[in-house]
Amino acid sequence: MISVQVITFALERCMKIDKIESFFIANGYVIRIHTDTGISGIGQTACWGYPEAVDKIVDTFKKYLIGQNPLRIEHHWQYLYRMGPFKGTALSGAISAVDIALWDIKGKHFEVPIWELLGGNCRDKIRLHLLGGGSTPETMFEAAKSTVAEGFTALKFDPLVGNFQDMALDRLVKTARDLVAAAREGGGPDLDLIVEVHRKLTPMNSIVLESALAPFNLYFIEDPIQIDTITTQAELAKRMTTPLAIGERNVSIWEFREILEAGGPQYVRPDVGLAGGLTHCKKIAAIAEAYHSAVVTHNFLGPVITAASLHLDASIPNFVTQEYTKADESDKFAVYKVTYQREGGYIPIPQAPGLGVTLVDDLIEKTPFQPMNSGNTPLREDGSVAYAV
CATH class of the missing domain: 3.20.20.120 (Enolase-like C-terminal domain)
Structure with missing residues (x-):
């Protein structure tokens, strides 16, 4: 006679994203994702020329991300990237900031460095x-x-x-x-x-x-x-x-x-x-x-x-x-x-x-944003755009 033993595993309640903060500090745009377990993670975009555009995209992402399990990183990447039929540095820069923050959370959750x-x-x-x-x-x-x-x-x-x-x-x-x-x-x-x-x-x-x-x-x-x-x-x-x-x-x-x-x-x-x-x-x-x-x-x-x-x-x-x-x-x-x-x-x-970097909250307001895009494009002596060729 074959004896079958059924073992039931108690599943832990899934961690959820409950808040996303955005900061324009120093030379960059930084986000911090909070979870309902108290773990948070930070990320930054390298789309330094148009950080305001990245901020608007992240605002759109929030509608999906709030309430999600932050550990499903690959799924969230695909969902955000395929949210609309568009591509480019602002979109990828926004996804990058989110992705880095989610990996920070995951590393802290499992108590290991991201690598x-x-x-x-x-x-x-x-x-x-x-x-x-x-x-x-x-x-x-x-x-x-x-x-x-x-x-x-x-x-x-x-x-x-x-x-x-x-x-x-x-x-x-x-x-x-x-x-x-x-x-x-x-x-x-x-x-x-x-x-x-x-x-x-x-x-x-x-x-x-x-x-x-x-x-x-x-x-x-x-x-x-x-x-x-x-x-x-x-x-x-x-x-x-x-x-x-x-x-x-x-x-x-x-x-x-x-x-x-x-x-x-x-x-x-x-x-x-x-x-x-x-x-x-x-x-x-x-x-x-x-x-x-x-x-x-x-x-x-x-x-x-x-x-x-x-x-x-x-x-x-x-x-x-x-x-x-x-x-x-x-x-x-x-x-x-x-x-x-x-x-x-x-x-x-x-x-x-996690990532190994955290924000010092007391210094956030004391660290002014310094935009890197001056809005000035180099010109030649004849008045034409230097980078046009």
């Missing part, structure tokens, strides 16, 4: 590349030298200074070359140099610039042209000998797949505050891995996105370096309490449950 929930850690510390540099060869030399002295192994800077849009090509190339030469001399052979062009060039003059800088063995050159088309960016990667990095303004697995399918780049640069949060960026990293492309997470907006990036960096095998600014450590961001600490050119992976 533990993303598959565990692939590394014990996160390599950083410092945002820095100088506008003259002399200041660039000193910047590179001090970067090494602080323990960093990589430096990122923009060598197109001044009125680059009105420079003759030879002047533009020589100015940039002199700055890169100074960085190489000041930093030596053990400092990786990353050149950020901020989408200032055309396909043709960017190839001329890359050729001139190739002797300095750059780690990579980033965003030389406007991000208007995927195919043109990929084609550029094929024509350069220096590795190319792009992707900080791309927002979906579909865009990154098309970029990589078209033949480039060697490095992808998703921003967890713009490209769908941790949920989506983990998928982007997996797509890049299939193309032997490395991930260089983008961020310069402060501790919330830095922390979110650290958790992604820790959990993926094809990460190589994390963008970092020492402004994270300044009083500008005193409104955030962080549980991790930089050690030279690295940050040990966070160990606190």
Whole structure:
């Protein structure tokens, strides 16, 4: 005779989202999601140019999110993304803020750092590349030298200074070359140099610039042209000998797949505050891995996105370096309490449950919002828009 024993498990009451707060503080738009268990999580958008638009989208999201179980992160991502037949950076930036906050809640609920929930850690510390540099060869030399002295192994800077849009090509190339030469001399052979062009060039003059800088063995050159088309960016990667990095303004697995399918780049640069949060960026990293492309997470907006990036960096095998600014450590961001600490050119992976960053409520009203979009578009001497070509 077969004996059947029925075991009944008592299901815990599902946690529910009961409030979502929005803040314009320091240089960003931040949300905090509260649950009926007392656990809360914070997230931030990297759509810094239009944070007011993100705020309005989050207001729409609230109608769905209030009352939901915050642990169903993938389902909520899909629901929010498919809420209407639209896409873009404002929408993805809003989803990113929500997604990061939900992962913060989930980590705190299970009392583990987020990276533990993303598959565990692939590394014990996160390599950083410092945002820095100088506008003259002399200041660039000193910047590179001090970067090494602080323990960093990589430096990122923009060598197109001044009125680059009105420079003759030879002047533009020589100015940039002199700055890169100074960085190489000041930093030596053990400092990786990353050149950020901020989408200032055309396909043709960017190839001329890359050729001139190739002797300095750059780690990579980033965003030389406007991000208007995927195919043109990929084609550029094929024509350069220096590795190319792009992707900080791309927002979906579909865009990154098309970029990589078209033949480039060697490095992808998703921003967890713009490209769908941790949920989506983990998928982007997996797509890049299939193309032997490395991930260089983008961020310069402060501790919330830095922390979110650290958790992604820790959990993926094809990460190589994390963008970092020492402004994270300044009083500008005193409104955030962080549980991790930089050690030279690295940050040990966070160990606190959740994200590892919380808001200091007493400082929220004392931290005024400082918009980053000035509304000024660079013009050439003839009055035309510098970025139009």
